[in-house]
Amino acid sequence: MSKPAKDLDKRERIVKRIARELRDGFYVNLGIGMPTLVANHVPSGIQVVLQSENGMLGIGPYPIEGQEDPDLINAGKETVSEMPGTSYFSSTDSFAMIRGGHIDLSVLGAMEVDEEGSIANWTIPGKMIKGMGGAMDLVASARRVIVAMEHTTREGQPKILKKCTLPLTGSKVVDTIVTEMAYIRVTPTGLVLEEIAVALTFDDVQRATEARLIPSPTLRTMEA
Amino acid sequence: MNKVVANSEDAIRDVPDGSTIMIGGFGLCGIPENLIRALARKGTKNLTTISNNVGVDGYGMGLLLAAGQIHRHIGSYVGENKLLEQMVLEKKIDLELAPQGTFSERIRAGGAGIPAFFTPTGFGTIVADNKETRDFDGRMYVMEHALKADFAFVKAWKGDKWGNLVYRKTARNFNPMMATAAKITIAEVEYLVEVGEIDPDLVHTPGIYVKRIFQGEQYERRIERKTVRPVVGC
Numbered sequence: 001m002s003k004p005a006k007d008l009d010k011r012e013r014i015v016k017r018i019a020r021e022l023r024d025g026f027y028v029n030l031g032i033g034m035p036t037l038v039a040n041h042v043p044s045g046i047q048v049v050l051q052s053e054n055g056m057l058g059i060g061p062y063p064i065e066g067q068e069d070p071d072l073i074n075a076g077k078e079t080v081s082e083m084p085g086t087s088y089f090s091s092t093d094s095f096a097m098i099r100g101g102h103i104d105l106s107v108l109g110a111m112e113v114d115e116e117g118s119i120a121n122w123t124i125p126g127k128m129i130k131g132m133g134g135a136m137d138l139v140a141s142a143r144r145v146i147v148a149m150e151h152t153t154r155e156g157q158p159k160i161l162k163k164c165t166l167p168l169t170g171s172k173v174v175d176t177i178v179t180e181m182a183y184i185r186v187t188p189t190g191l192v193l194e195e196i197a198v199a200l201t202f203d204d205v206q207r208a209t210e211a212r213l214i215p216s217p218t219l220r221t222m223e224a
Numbered sequence: 225m226n227k228v229v230a231n232s233e234d235a236i237r238d239v240p241d242g243s244t245i246m247i248g249g250f251g252l253c254g255i256p257e258n259l260i261r262a263l264a265r266k267g268t269k270n271l272t273t274i275s276n277n278v279g280v281d282g283y284g285m286g287l288l289l290a291a292g293q294i295h296r297h298i299g300s301y302v303g304e305n306k307l308l309e310q311m312v313l314e315k316k317i318d319l320e321l322a323p324q325g326t327f328s329e330r331i332r333a334g335g336a337g338i339p340a341f342f343t344p345t346g347f348g349t350i351v352a353d354n355k356e357t358r359d360f361d362g363r364m365y366v367m368e369h370a371l372k373a374d375f376a377f378v379k380a381w382k383g384d385k386w387g388n389l390v391y392r393k394t395a396r397n398f399n400p401m402m403a404t405a406a407k408i409t410i411a412e413v414e415y416l417v418e419v420g421e422i423d424p425d426l427v428h429t430p431g432i433y434v435k436r437i438f439q440g441e442q443y444e445r446r447i448e449r450k451t452v453r454p455v456v457g458c
Contacts, residue, residue, distance in 0.1 A: 095325030171348025
């Protein structure tokens, strides 16, 4: 299913902003869907190594037609390729490196996030059973957790809440929320609005957010 | 010592109704597809399956699911499987979802003689409900129990007649841990070779864990999501 052009533009803005958080030498896990696109915007001059929780470090680009290998997929079950420096390991080794705090950054999507940094993204009781996959381990133990998501639901309802209503993936684990409207830091005193998208005001962002936002003393415009 | 069996049918000859079976693979990658097909043909019922996913319609564990052979399933991710979702909502199957790292470590623990362990994963979520939690150095952890099975069905790329196994790329996934955690581990391989043909330094699963081995009859090796990039012209 292809997304409308407006949504693609939103997603592009979100992943470009997140890519600017990458640093040379980072080992990074990108979640399924929009987070995967962060890989397309790694700043020039730095090297990051992408981890896939099904047992791979050093994910290369999608293969060329005809070179896809059924034994070589990412955690989204897409065919990928290897590159110089790639390594393979078992699922247990993979989660040992995740649980052991060796992953510098985990980027993942969410259905809800709240002002304490709790996140819900794996089930809607009675409606949708998807499973948590590796998300619970990643949010619990990655050094930094960034949520990449659209600011509101398709119906325009806030996704950044005072308290999550769905079963949690992790309690008090999110460090940063990046949406097409804003860059928000989760702090012990609440959600600090650090950056606002071009042409929006603090009130615009607050209206689309259920949780109370605290304007940062250095509040600035989000770089495109 | 003779671990080699003729084929998948012979390999699962004594799997009774009500067995608990671990099945390797992540999505459709690295699944023991011949053993699964044989089990579907045999029609063994009332199974408890332990596998990260449950295949797709008409292939992999989807065959067992559609035939109503699975009574209970333990895994971490069942998205994209509408049939399972429907069966769970209609209470036709009992599903236990575990965080993938916890799931994998529970299997490792099962094979390594560790009855339970503490993990930070899932603390403060419903995964920790009714489980012991404990503070270690100011951080909260959840106690999780080991998983074991009657049988483990694993898939390797190459194996020798003593059951030493080598996996290929991301088809390794859960196979090595599952090989250690069952009473009877059955390995199917794409290439069955003589003892001594595998470089000992490159063995992923030592043969001690493997009771039966055979070369799979047919490898479809289906791809779930083919993604390619365009060839850039010069």
